[in-house]
Amino acid sequence: MIYKETGQYNSNYRSDHAIFPLMQDKIAFSLLMLVAFLFVPFVVDSYWEKAILVPFLIYSMAAIGLNILTGYCGQVSLGTGGFMAVGAFSTYKLMTTYPDLNIMIIVIISGFISALVGILFGLPSLRIKGFYLAVATLASQFFLVWLFNKVPWFYNYSDTGQITVSERTMFGVPVTGAAAPPYATYLFCLVLVVVFGFAAKNMIRSKIGRSWMAIRDMDIAAEIIGVPPLKTKLTAFAISSFYIGISGSLYFAVYLGALEVTESFDIMAISFPVLFMIIIGGLGSMLGSFLGAAFIVLLPIVLKNFMVDLVGLSAVTAKHFEITIWGLLMVVFLIVEPHGLARLWSIAKEKLRRWPFPY
Amino acid sequence: MRLKKLLLGLLGSVIAIGSFLEIASADLKFPMLVYRTGAYAPNGIPNADGFVDYYRMINARDGGIGGEKIVFPECETGYKTQVGVECYEKHKEGAMVFQPMSTGITYQLIPKATADGVTIYSTGYGRTSAKNGKVFKWIFNAPATYWDGASIAIRHILKQNLGNIKNKKIALVYHNSAYGKEPIRTLETLAKKHGYKLMLLPVDHPGQEQKATWLKIRKSRPNYILMWGWGVMNSVAVKSAASIKFPMENFIGIWWSGSENDVLPAGQGAHGYKALTFNAPGTDYQVHKDIKKYVHDKGNASGDGSHFGTVLYNRGLFQAMVQVEAARVAQKMHGTSKITAAMYRDGMENVNLDAARMEQLGFKNFSPPFKNTCENHGGSGLAAVQQWDAKAKKWNMITEYMYGDSDVVDKLIAEDSAKYAKEQKIALRCN
CATH class of the missing domain: 3.40.50.2300 (Response regulator)
Known part of the structure; x- marks a missing residue:
């Protein structure tokens, strides 16, 4: 009844090709944006900011990046942690070398530096495919983390290899460093995610995205119909790494503020979780990137808070339960819907369209 | 309908438990970042047990610190920095002191805790140059770096x-x-x-x-x-x-x-x-007798009680003792039992654990005496x-x-802390 498209006619190509062709979706999305931009900043406290919203946005950004490469272009990558580290360390070096540069510009430049590194490590993808490519990108993960740990220039010769952010402002409000108010860091990440989220969505719907998908579905066929594999694969690597680099930059500058490469960009800390995000969320789906990030980042926290604060379990028992339940849910989701949460959502939408008269 | 009832019931219990927690937070809060799971659990468990047993003993024997009960919610970090941040944000409200038990988490929390005004006590770990109290107002790493x-x-x-x-x-x-x-x-x-x-x-x-x-x-x-x-x-x-x-x-x-x-x-x-x-290791100290009497014999031991007297358990006792002592000093300095996080910091800075005081606390010859001062947050270094x-x-x-x-060491500490002060634009204290 509510979710019904009857009576909505698209009379031109423009409205037919809109991101949200249905009026209800448009309204829902606009409401979400209104809440995110105009309501949440006023109520967000530092727990919601540091533990939930900012990590969610940053991981969503990384998941979009990996989804472009793996979900849309079909190139499996385990190098996410390494590319995020490139973003983080570029940010650190730029911040310390050019103290007057605006933080937004630094974040974007860090993204471009990651894109360059991504192209470099994407070169082997022309020759190797599938699992073998996963192993090659795994090498990039280990190499980059090793590099940032081994060469002291990257961490300005600090004793411990720790890099620490200094305070930077946007419009006079600090967005990095400990003094940054919760709304500022949240909005900073939100703006970047929304802008680049739309950019990604539109790229996917345009020529470049369609050529990625052609390569993913069958690379030989794609080549025969005139999609250049070199250019296509490398743009996928570049754009994917750009997104991942920006998320790494935010991860360091806005979220953690101080980090150490081996721990923060460990394969178990970044690369695998982000891969799980897009698998659980849905390969080749924008919505899936967000749902997957929410599942991986938020579910443990929700489970923990539920079990410790409401059920009253001890922290350690809750942790054991959390690991078990989290793993179980992951298996269950993958059995119920191997195409991810995004697919579940679209099934739900189909059902809603027919409700209350299913046939 | 059933779903609605269930949801309402759930909501009701959330509110009920929420208000219960409100009452509990009026006491002295010493949140614990622990790791009883993961690769560091073999070391994390005995240490956490030491803390818990000591706090329970103080609550049972003395009725808390100056009449205020100690509450010590545990938060499992698994030695992971990100989870440590989440735990800190969750528990920082009304917290007296954090003991991150991880150098990585300590580095993470130094700027945050300084901005929020919460004491960090990294006992013999964390950032060495935090010994310099002139720069690191809220961070303590006594008794040695x-x-x-x-x-x-x-x-x-x-x-x-x-x-x-x-x-x-x-x-x-x-x-x-x-x-x-x-x-x-x-x-x-x-x-x-x-x-x-x-x-x-x-x-x-x-x-x-x-x-x-x-x-x-x-x-x-x-x-x-x-x-x-x-x-x-x-x-x-x-x-x-x-x-x-x-x-x-x-x-x-x-x-x-x-x-x-x-x-x-x-x-x-x-x-x-x-x-x-x-x-020192072992169980021959007065504090162990008290813990045995007030905690273990009542069946309240943390975990299975098997770590009693081990090196890391005893270190946990020592760490907890310093934190409790800081609260006592703060209560005395400010003449109130209901201390705030800022008062607690003053207490920590004026902790003076000489041999006589250690003996009173049941820690005779347990550890070398030390005291904190405004300039020195790193104790004796023995x-x-x-x-x-x-x-x-x-x-x-x-x-x-x-x-x-x-x-x-002193020269290196001066150099490193000066660098940090310059980077973070911190004005020196204790002049």
Whole structure:
């Protein structure tokens, strides 16, 4: 009844090709944006900011990046942690070398530096495919983390290899460093995610995205119909790494503020979780990137808070339960819907369209 | 309808429990960041048990601190920095002090806690230059720092070689993280001073894989090995050293690499392994009798009670004791039992644990006396060497408590903290 498209006619190509062709979706999305931009900043406290919203946005950004490469272009990558580290360390070096540069510009430049590194490590993808490519990108993960740990220039010769952010402002409000108010860091990440989220969505719907998908579905066929594999694969690597680099930059500058490469960009800390995000969320789906990030980042926290604060379990028992339940849910989701949460959502939408008269 | 009822019921219970928590937060809150799971659990569990038993004992014996009960919610970090941040944000409201039990989390929390006005007490770990209270107002790392530890280990080696260690080879096997890298600069500076050769051998997290490290040691045969390890890394290293027949008395661990869990797996092979310490092992102290009487005999022991009296359990007691003592000092200074986080910091800065006070608290000869001042947040810097007796399965103290090389260490601390103050634009205190 509510979710019904009857009576909505698209009379031109423009409205037919809109991101949200249905009026209800448009309204829902606009409401979400209104809440995110105009309501949440006023109520967000530092727990919601540091533990939930900012990590969610940053991981969503990384998941979009990996989804472009793996979900849309079909190139499996385990190098996410390494590319995020490139973003983080570029940010650190730029911040310390050019103290007057605006933080937004630094974040974007860090993204471009990651894109360059991504192209470099994407070169082997022309020759190797599938699992073998996963192993090659795994090498990039280990190499980059090793590099940032081994060469002291990257961490300005600090004793411990720790890099620490200094305070930077946007419009006079600090967005990095400990003094940054919760709304500022949240909005900073939100703006970047929304802008680049739309950019990604539109790229996917345009020529470049369609050529990625052609390569993913069958690379030989794609080549025969005139999609250049070199250019296509490398743009996928570049754009994917750009997104991942920006998320790494935010991860360091806005979220953690101080980090150490081996721990923060460990394969178990970044690369695998982000891969799980897009698998659980849905390969080749924008919505899936967000749902997957929410599942991986938020579910443990929700489970923990539920079990410790409401059920009253001890922290350690809750942790054991959390690991078990989290793993179980992951298996269950993958059995119920191997195409991810995004697919579940679209099934739900189909059902809603027919409700209350299913046939 | 059923769903609606269920949801309403759930909502009701959320509100009920929420209001219950409100009441509880009026007491003195000492949140605990613990890790009873993961690769560092073998070290995390006994330490956390020490804390919990001590707080329970204080609550049961004295009815809390100055009449205020201690609440100590645990938050499981798994030694992970990100989770540590979440735990900190969750519990910082009304918290007196955080004990991150991880150098990585400590680095993370230093700027945050400074901005929020919460005390961080990193007992013998964390950022060494936080000893400089002029720069690090909210951070304390008494009674000793890693740089003290490094120079004490070298001092011990010097003593054994009658003051001459020129051209000796000393290897540092370290956890490849901020924690393990802490002593490097000091050891390098000392190498210039004493003329020994330093070999750096990093071990990656979690530390299970050390084959390459020990192969290198077999090849280059260092005279001494120092270790900055934690969690499973310790026991794997001790086992590996035993299996290549490295003379164990020349293998010295930092105070975080000297617990029973680290040496027991190596069996007789670990005999003679040395480690630094700033607290004694054993159960012969008054505080243990009190814990036995008020906590264990009532069936309230944390965990299964099996870690009672082990090195890390006792260190937990010591850490908890200092935190409780700081609250007492703060209550006295400000004349109220209901202290705030800012008052608590004042208390921590004026903690004076001399021998007499230690005895009153049931810690006679347990640890060297120390006091904090405005300038010095790092305590005395005293540590001793203990040696493992694999036959009797116990640690024996083999030296007196020693000072580090303050000529070298103080200079490095001044440099590093000045750099931090400049980066973060911190005005110096205590003038």
